[in-house]
Amino acid sequence: MTREMTGAKMVVQALKDQGVDTVFGYPGGAVLPIYDEIFLQNDIRHILVRHEQGAVHAAEGYARSTGKPGVCLVTSGPGATNAVTGLTDALMDSIPIVVLTGQVPTFMIGSDAFQEADTVGITRPCTKHNWLVKETDALADTIHEAFHVATAGRPGPVLVDIPKDVQFANGTYTPPKPSTSHYQPMVKGDMEEITELVAAIENAKKPVFYTGGGVINSGPAASQLLRELVEATGFPITSTLMGLGAYPASGKHWLGMLGMHGLYEANLAMHDCDLMICIGARFDDRITGRIDAFSPNSIKAHIDIDPSSINKVIKADIPIVGDVGHVLEDILKVWKSRGRKTETEAVASWRRQVDDWRKVNCLAYANSETTIKPQYALQRLEELTKKHDRYICTEVGQHQMWAAQFLNFEDPNRWMTSGGLGTMGYGFPASIGVQLAHPDSLVINVAGEASWLMNMQELGTAVQFRLPVKQFILNNERLGMVRQWQELLHGERYSQSWSEALPDFVKLAEAFGAKGIYCDNPADLDDAIMEMINYDGPVLFDCLVEKHENCFPMIPSGKAHNEMLLGEADTQGVIDSKGSVLV
Amino acid sequence: MSALHIKKGTSKHSAYNLRPTFSDVSERHTLAVLVENEPGVLARVIGLFAGRGYNIESLTVAEVDHTGHLSRITIVTKGTPQVIEQIKAQLGRIVVVHEVHDLTVEGPSVERELAIMKIVGQGDKRVEALRLADIFRANVVDSTLNSFVFEITGAPEKIDAFADLMRPLGLAEIARTGVAALLRGD
Numbered sequence: 001m002t003r004e005m006t007g008a009k010m011v012v013q014a015l016k017d018q019g020v021d022t023v024f025g026y027p028g029g030a031v032l033p034i035y036d037e038i039f040l041q042n043d044i045r046h047i048l049v050r051h052e053q054g055a056v057h058a059a060e061g062y063a064r065s066t067g068k069p070g071v072c073l074v075t076s077g078p079g080a081t082n083a084v085t086g087l088t089d090a091l092m093d094s095i096p097i098v099v100l101t102g103q104v105p106t107f108m109i110g111s112d113a114f115q116e117a118d119t120v121g122i123t124r125p126c127t128k129h130n131w132l133v134k135e136t137d138a139l140a141d142t143i144h145e146a147f148h149v150a151t152a153g154r155p156g157p158v159l160v161d162i163p164k165d166v167q168f169a170n171g172t173y174t175p176p177k178p179s180t181s182h183y184q185p186m187v188k189g190d191m192e193e194i195t196e197l198v199a200a201i202e203n204a205k206k207p208v209f210y211t212g213g214g215v216i217n218s219g220p221a222a223s224q225l226l227r228e229l230v231e232a233t234g235f236p237i238t239s240t241l242m243g244l245g246a247y248p249a250s251g252k253h254w255l256g257m258l259g260m261h262g263l264y265e266a267n268l269a270m271h272d273c274d275l276m277i278c279i280g281a282r283f284d285d286r287i288t289g290r291i292d293a294f295s296p297n298s299i300k301a302h303i304d305i306d307p308s309s310i311n312k313v314i315k316a317d318i319p320i321v322g323d324v325g326h327v328l329e330d331i332l333k334v335w336k337s338r339g340r341k342t343e344t345e346a347v348a349s350w351r352r353q354v355d356d357w358r359k360v361n362c363l364a365y366a367n368s369e370t371t372i373k374p375q376y377a378l379q380r381l382e383e384l385t386k387k388h389d390r391y392i393c394t395e396v397g398q399h400q401m402w403a404a405q406f407l408n409f410e411d412p413n414r415w416m417t418s419g420g421l422g423t424m425g426y427g428f429p430a431s432i433g434v435q436l437a438h439p440d441s442l443v444i445n446v447a448g449e450a451s452w453l454m455n456m457q458e459l460g461t462a463v464q465f466r467l468p469v470k471q472f473i474l475n476n477e478r479l480g481m482v483r484q485w486q487e488l489l490h491g492e493r494y495s496q497s498w499s500e501a502l503p504d505f506v507k508l509a510e511a512f513g514a515k516g517i518y519c520d521n522p523a524d525l526d527d528a529i530m531e532m533i534n535y536d537g538p539v540l541f542d543c544l545v546e547k548h549e550n551c552f553p554m555i556p557s558g559k560a561h562n563e564m565l566l567g568e569a570d571t572q573g574v575i576d577s578k579g580s581v582l583v
Numbered sequence: 584m585s586a587l588h589i590k591k592g593t594s595k596h597s598a599y600n601l602r603p604t605f606s607d608v609s610e611r612h613t614l615a616v617l618v619e620n621e622p623g624v625l626a627r628v629i630g631l632f633a634g635r636g637y638n639i640e641s642l643t644v645a646e647v648d649h650t651g652h653l654s655r656i657t658i659v660t661k662g663t664p665q666v667i668e669q670i671k672a673q674l675g676r677i678v679v680v681h682e683v684h685d686l687t688v689e690g691p692s693v694e695r696e697l698a699i700m701k702i703v704g705q706g707d708k709r710v711e712a713l714r715l716a717d718i719f720r721a722n723v724v725d726s727t728l729n730s731f732v733f734e735i736t737g738a739p740e741k742i743d744a745f746a747d748l749m750r751p752l753g754l755a756e757i758a759r760t761g762v763a764a765l766l767r768g769d
Contacts, residue, residue, distance in 0.1 A: 124627060125634050129678040132622070149678055183678050308672035311665065 028075025030102025056086020061433030077115030092420025128156030136171030153185030189322030213242030214280015249408035293560035395451030425454030641761035704753030
């Protein structure tokens, strides 16, 4: 079925046909025809954000918590440039996002027209792919293809730039059909490599699973298969920041997160293992530490849908290109057919070794009766919310690492954090996107006061759409992670890393029509958290915490996994000049 | 052989030569990249090289399939084997890239480049330039009493050699197309 319609109507029709129910956006001159069409229909809900960056992060939150692509609609020029941070964030974390931008009319492109920017040029390196549509007849197909590219293979953000005359003109609408473009990433892994990995699994004495966001991106079935494989083999499992929840934190083989602020047992297991099975992770520098000392004695298997991830940083001994779900299914099939063998005794003794490392209790901290320790605040938050149908977002910094350490994730798609780009200001708008997708769930954004202020304007969005998002701000009146690095690396010279002239968060909440809660006493914390949970509406929780707490464990820059710092006593002169150039 | 009895470096069937033994020595590779000929495609390829700090020694591009709108980009690049593998994988990620061929690995291949050179001079030098051009099978495409313009095709080394010979004979200007390359055989 094809139909004649305007380009603007086509946009809305294409979104409907793609199953889109929510669009995050901000109107402007170059998208007015599309906004007119949005006005004339009721199928797609438009969420008016307060800044285009917020729109993209909200779409990311929506996408990560549902597995469906998030959609944004913004205007030309500044609308598009404001979306750039969100696009880069989504590219780094492989989040499927479709951003539609208005553009000046085709006949004005290149004339430095009002609100003109070379949007496809600017966003070329920060999208998986982008398109400038110059013919209305090509618009519907381009939008359908955009959804295909955003979600196929390794997901990512795409952008479609639509000039205003293309929106006004009439053209022929074509409904979505299975993509016929050449872009069809392989999902099945090579059986020869998979068999080789199974043989390695059968012979491994000190194996470890190292999983990442790719497991989550592959869908809930992949997480189920991962759980099955872990339970059946009894191998310990750790995960990157991005992959938390794929394997449940309550699972008995769970080691906790690995990496720079990962758990002692996870990092030592990575360092000492003889078989590392990397599933949907990419050996990021936060994970590996010093490359030449990274897990020196292990065979490394790497499963990734993106061939460019393999051998980029760490040489893979068993490379498998394919979708995590498909590959895990084949691994299980082959392993079972060969008799479900493992080196049972050796693996049991390896697990005892891991248990010894656990006894170090690397997350221990000195609690206080007078000041709220950030770790304590998160422990209480965990205790009081763990039975809820809960989604957690974070901003970026110390609070993010503490949240990853102290909150437990039992399921995938429950944890939204900016991992690759490390975008301060991500969490609040992301929590809005999550809440829209899950209106009855408890959505909490664990924040630092400095990060939170970066996109605080979205409080207006939360209030307007009655979104009961809980902003749990661990307020240390510092840029905590910057301060920590300055302490360890820059002779305790705290250059520009304190939050001066902070607002009164309670009054700020009230000014927007939200609820504000203030707490600075450990004895009052539980009641305050309960008040936050029970309030039906957006809450700004100003939790005043210890100002100079450092985040441990920590692998300093330029060091190996087995050189991690466990606490304040270890910190003297830890980072040499070579390490200090790393971030 | 590792403790797990897996022979390293045995993968033979992977499209991306995923299990090489990497050396640190920089190699020169000629890549043929088949892309959809759409606006911005060259910017995507060049932007990838610039953004990730890869090297471009030469680059040629033209549409080779007018009905399918496919262009062939021939890139000569330099890097360690690991970097070359990464370049190919990254090129393969670009949505409008259809095929990536490493002619240096898949070879042997023929490489040809076209150059036009202007030689300005009189007397013996002019005669010598014409004689050498004959030896190199360069054609005269323009001539005045004071100058020749030669057209020469060949492997880049041949063009380098010809340019070196022309330099003392009055080489005034040179334009080169960069390398076009194809695999030999069928």
